[in-house]
Amino acid sequence: xxxxxxxxxxxxxxxxxxxxxxxxxxxxxxxxxxxxxxxxxxxxxxxxxxxxxxxxxxxxxxxxxxxxxxxxxxxxxxxxxxxxxxxxxxxxxxxxxxxxxxxxxxxxxxxxxxxxxxxxxxxxxxxxxxxxxxxxxxxxxxxxxxxxxxxxxxxxxxxxxxxxxxxxxxxxxxxxxxxxxxxxxxxxxxxxxxxxxxxxxxxxxxxxxxxxxxxxxxxxxxxxxxxxxxxxxxxxxxxxxxxxxxxxxxxxxxxxxxxxxxxxxxxx
Amino acid sequence: xxxxxxxxxxxxxxxxxxxxxxxxxxxxxxxxxxxxxxxxxxxxxxxxxxxxxxxxxxxxxxxxxxxxxxxxxxxxxxxxxxxxxxxxxxxxxxxxxxxxxxxxxxxxxxxxxxxxxxxxxxxxxxxxxxxxxxxxxxxxxxxxxxxxxxxxxxxxxxxxxxxxxxxxxxxxxxxxxxxxxxxxxxxxxxxxxxxxxxxxxxxxxxxxxxxxxxxxxxxxxxxxxxxxxxxxxxxxxxxxxxxxxxxxxxxxxxxxxxxxxxxxxxxxxxxxxxxxxxxxxxxxxxxxxxxxxxxxxxxxxxxxxxxxxxxxxxxxxxxxxxxxxxxxxxxxxxxxxxxxxxxxxxxxxxxxxxxxxxxxxxxxxxxxxxxxxxxxxxxxxxxxxxxxxxxxxxxxxxxxxxxxxxxxxxxxxxxxxxxxxxxxxxxxxxxxxxxxxxxxxxxxxxxxxxxxxxxxxxxxxxxxxxxxxxxxxxxxxxxxxxxxxxxxxxxxxxxxxxxxxxxxxxxxxxxxxxxxxxxxxxxxxxxxxxxxxxxxxxxxxxxxxxxxxxxxxxxxxxxxxxxxxxxxxxxxxxxx
Numbered sequence: 034x035x036x037x038x039x040x041x042x043x044x045x046x047x048x049x050x051x052x053x054x055x056x057x058x059x060x061x062x063x064x065x066x067x068x069x070x071x072x073x074x075x076x077x078x079x080x081x082x083x084x085x086x087x088x089x090x091x092x093x094x095x096x097x098x099x100x101x102x103x104x105x106x107x108x109x110x111x112x113x114x115x116x117x118x119x120x121x122x123x124x125x126x127x128x129x130x131x132x133x134x135x136x137x138x139x140x141x142x143x144x145x146x147x148x149x150x151x152x153x154x155x156x157x158x159x160x161x162x163x164x165x166x167x168x169x170x171x172x173x174x175x176x177x178x179x180x181x182x183x184x185x186x187x188x189x190x191x192x193x194x195x196x197x198x199x200x201x202x203x204x205x206x207x208x209x210x211x212x213x214x215x216x217x218x219x220x221x222x223x224x225x226x227x228x229x230x231x232x233x234x235x236x237x238x239x240x241x242x243x244x245x246x247x248x249x250x251x252x253x254x255x256x257x258x259x260x261x262x263x264x265x266x267x268x269x270x271x272x273x274x275x276x277x278x279x280x281x282x283x284x285x286x287x288x289x290x291x292x293x294x295x296x297x298x299x300x301x
Numbered sequence: 302x303x304x305x306x307x308x309x310x311x312x313x314x315x316x317x318x319x320x321x322x323x324x325x326x327x328x329x330x331x332x333x334x335x336x337x338x339x340x341x342x343x344x345x346x347x348x349x350x351x352x353x354x355x356x357x358x359x360x361x362x363x364x365x366x367x368x369x370x371x372x373x374x375x376x377x378x379x380x381x382x383x384x385x386x387x388x389x390x391x392x393x394x395x396x397x398x399x400x401x402x403x404x405x406x407x408x409x410x411x412x413x414x415x416x417x418x419x420x421x422x423x424x425x426x427x428x429x430x431x432x433x434x435x436x437x438x439x440x441x442x443x444x445x446x447x448x449x450x451x452x453x454x455x456x457x458x459x460x461x462x463x464x465x466x467x468x469x470x471x472x473x474x475x476x477x478x479x480x481x482x483x484x485x486x487x488x489x490x491x492x493x494x495x496x497x498x499x500x501x502x503x504x505x506x507x508x509x510x511x512x513x514x515x516x517x518x519x520x521x522x523x524x525x526x527x528x529x530x531x532x533x534x535x536x537x538x539x540x541x542x543x544x545x546x547x548x549x550x551x552x553x554x555x556x557x558x559x560x561x562x563x564x565x566x567x568x569x570x571x572x573x574x575x576x577x578x579x580x581x582x583x584x585x586x587x588x589x590x591x592x593x594x595x596x597x598x599x600x601x602x603x604x605x606x607x608x609x610x611x612x613x614x615x616x617x618x619x620x621x622x623x624x625x626x627x628x629x630x631x632x633x634x635x636x637x638x639x640x641x642x643x644x645x646x647x648x649x650x651x652x653x654x655x656x657x658x659x660x661x662x663x664x665x666x667x668x669x670x671x672x673x674x675x676x677x678x679x680x681x682x683x684x685x686x687x688x689x690x691x692x693x694x695x696x697x698x699x700x701x702x703x704x705x706x707x708x709x710x711x712x713x714x715x716x717x718x719x720x721x722x723x724x725x726x727x728x729x730x731x732x733x734x735x736x737x738x739x740x741x742x743x744x745x746x747x748x749x750x751x752x753x754x755x756x757x758x759x760x761x762x763x764x765x766x767x768x769x770x771x772x773x774x775x776x777x778x779x780x781x782x783x784x785x786x787x788x789x790x791x792x793x794x795x796x797x798x799x800x801x802x803x804x805x806x807x808x809x810x811x812x813x814x815x816x817x818x819x820x821x822x823x824x825x826x827x828x829x830x831x832x833x834x835x836x837x838x839x840x841x842x843x844x845x846x847x848x849x850x851x852x853x854x855x856x857x858x859x860x861x862x863x864x865x866x867x868x869x870x871x872x873x874x875x876x877x
Contacts, residue, residue, distance in 0.1 A: 045398055054840060060803075065785030065796060072789050089787040089796045092847070095855040098788050104569045172429055173394045181475070190526060214691040215519060217526030224476055231851075240376055257686035258794065264780035265805050265844040271747070272781050273797050274687050284796065285789055 065091045069101065071150060071285040075108070075139050076292045077159060084108070084118055086145065091282065105144040108287030110137045110244040133289065135159055141287045150281035152208075154248055156289035160184050160192060162244040165297040168224045178234040178299055179224035182244055188218040193252035195290070198225050199241040200232050208259035212252050238299045245290040250278040254286050322615035322654060325540040325556035325599045326492060326504055331621045331650040331677065335578070339405050339419055342372035352830075354872035356380055361403075371408040377401065396428035401439075417445040434470045439463070453496045461488040478521030480690065483531075484638055485513040485624075503554075514640055515550030517690040524845040527693035530790040533565035534640040535589070538620055542599065550605045558597040562622040562641045564590035571694055572643050578697065593647050595620045611661040613671075621648040624681050626689050626699075637689055644696050649678040669712040676702035680818065682735050702735030704746065722758035722769075729753070739798060745779035745801040752776045771812045783847055784855060793849055793857070805845065806861070810872065811836045826876040834868035 072085040085095070086101035106118040106126040116128035131139075140156040166181040186192055196209035205228035218225070225242070227233070234240065247255075257275035279284050347364030361376035376580030379400040401423030408416050421441045428434030441463040448456045459828030466483035492506040515531035542556030563778065564570065573579065584590045601615040625646060627636045641647055656671035680702050683689060687698040708729025715721050731746040738744070754774040761767045782803040814832035834839075840863035850858040 055860050055862050058859050060859055063784055070787040089785045091785055092783050092857055188743040213526055214693060215523050222476055222522045264782060265842055271800055276685055
């Protein structure tokens with residue numbers, strides 16, 4: 034029906050191999066509406082948990098993000114615990130008494146310059162990360178490696194996972210976001226994606242993987258980010274600010290999630 | 302990209318592009334119709350046609366089966382870019398090729414009856430050894446019976462079967478799965494042409510298509526959690542069209558098409574109101590659900606003001622029952638088609654146009670201008686963050702809206718002489734408005750191009766040498782660049798404002814080709830073609846991405862990726 038379009042992909046690959054060229058360009062910038070950024074996490078590990086407040090800046094500015102140090106941050110849960118966070122430094126607010134427990138719903142209330150932002154997140158039940166496995170496959174005569182996190186997805190639909198991969202001391206910035214729209218109720222066999230382009234997994238590397246059981250709204254947030262890869266015919270989906278669970282117009286995410294970490298070494 | 306043509310020119314007799322206002326015998330699409338007629342095959346002599354090139358070759362053979370009674374044409378093409386990859390150790394596992402094959406035979410039963418058989422088979426393969434592969438395939442088969450009922454009435458009856466499919470396979474180590482999707486169409490068509498009198502030519506007929514659309518289904522070590530099945534839909538249309546020559550000056554082409562799409566059983570159809578699933582309908586196999594019926598009026602009138610100028614006005618409604626869902630800004634194998642359902646209504650387009658044409662210097666030159674306006678209803682898109690390949694019911698994530706397109710086209714053509722060719726210019730705007738995207742406000746469609754210029758020239762230097770050139774220039778596609786940034790989890794995340802308000806850089810390119818034809822030999826005809834794609838090596842942007850500057854991560858770097866600059870090519874063509 035539209036066979037000719039795939040030629041684009043052909044060319045893409047062919048050209049990428051031979052003649053594609055990257056160059057740094059400049060573009061005219063439009064004004065940016067500076068928004069409050071909320072980065073809030075509650076985990077099943079012991080506290081204190083951190084809420085970080087900052088503001089977005091123009092794309093052409095240096096990555097020095099203004100912190101918000103005059104906010105009021107309150108986290109409460111559905112058992113009646115209410116925790117007013119204490120400002121520490123560089124936009125970081127810390128919890129004093131609230132505990133992260135599976136199945137509890139947490140409410141976040143942030144007030145900055147008289148404007149209120151609210152969000153809710155329910156910590157998913159923990160799905161155990163049993164182990165990590167190395168998946169080996171040859172490409173062009175060289176062994177390539179990827180990591181398979183071994184866990185058994187529960188029978189009920191609706192589980193979402195985020196994996197954070199670290200190769201030796203380098204954090205892989207790629208998003209590995211799974212949900213059980215595929216392989217519900219089964220032992221996972223999907224490997225994590227290859228790390229970002231300038232890192233590869235080699236012999237003797239030590240790989241650390243953090244597995245987070247996340248809410249569906251966090252899944253949507255991270256998955257949207259993972260789909261954005263530039264503009265133009267060779268880009269990803271039309272980029273937008275990822276849909277989040279914060280009411281009031283702030284960007285960022287409030288995520289109650291579990292956290293488990295395992296490490297594996299690639300043998301020779 | 303225009304690098305490899307979809308159509309094999311050796312197998313094609315004639316192609317007509319009908320923009321927007323197609324007569325009633327055409328239907329099922331909102332956009333232009335490209336009516337491609339294949340060659341019938343020479344029923345007197347055998348001929349062989351072909352070309353050997355650097356990246357692709359083609360060959361076609363035609364001739365009689367029984368002289369004056371039946372003939373055939375066989376035609377094939379293949380690219381072999383991967384041969385070069387194999388030569389390099391680094392890329393030896395890469396697979397990258399495309400081939401297609403056309404076959405047609407016709408048989409004259411008697412003076413009044415003729416029968417045609419034709420088939421097309423094409424496949425693209427892209428892969429990395431046995432670890433990764435994508436292929437697309439397209440198959441069609443047609444039987445057409447051409448019958449002269451009497452000297453005024455002709456009937457064409459066609460049976461067409463087509464199968465478009467793709468497979469993405471991943472096999473690395475223990476992970477092994479395929480994603481498959483396909484559309485199969487079984488089509489029956491009867492088209493009558495009635496030459497009523499010198500003033501009226503009537504065409505009428507019907508067309509029934511049974512669509513079987515299978516969404517992306519995973520198999521192997523990765524499976525869909527909710528079972529997905531293919532859906533059937535029955536598309537029926539009847540049409541009537543009259544070409545009426547009122548007098549020497551005035552012609553009317555008018556008619557209608559009634560098209561219906563019936564949802565068919567075998568699957569559960571969910572109904573949504575916004576985000577909420579309100580109910581679901583289980584349709585038993587072979588039973589019919591909702592039917593959408595639409596009338597599509599078509600009207601074109603041509604008035605010859607004098608021997609060299611004429612005006613044309615036209616209006617047409619077109620209806621489309623199959624809808625394309627695309628996950629990315631480039632067409633890719635993850636694109637999916639979906640038929641009408643309880644939520645998805647047929648896409649409608651109403652187009653009005655007015656045009657003026659003028660011939661100059663005894664028909665050597667032709668000038669034309671056209672103004673058009675098009676309104677579209679029931680346009681589809683999906684919510685941000687939807688993975689259309691794995692989601693249990695893609696309809697749960699769809700958004701609906703409207704679209705509009707308008708523009709002005711100018712064309713100047715030189716039809717004869719040593720130098721021939723054309724210059725065309727289009728000024729246009731294409732927008733969409735979908736609740737849930739861009740705050741429900743109008744935004745530029747990604748294919749919106751303000752200016753579009755193309756210049757094509759051919760110079761016949763002498764009977765042996767000819768030079769041709771193509772120049773294209775267009776405004777970059779509408780895209781969304783970030784306006785701001787912030788940090789989350791230690792990563793830079795970009796902030797966006799309105800959709801598609803930015804532009805890719807202007808695209809322009811010049812291609813030149815020189816052909817040397819050797820007609821001296823008695824029976825053979827050979828030619829050499831030397832061409833250079835992108836003569837001045839313009840780095841046209843294929844992708845623009847934003848990233849932290851690797852040398853100074855407090856800065857954002859904008860990287861433009863361009864595809865090839867110059868692509869030279871040599872082809873040796875022969876015919877005997």
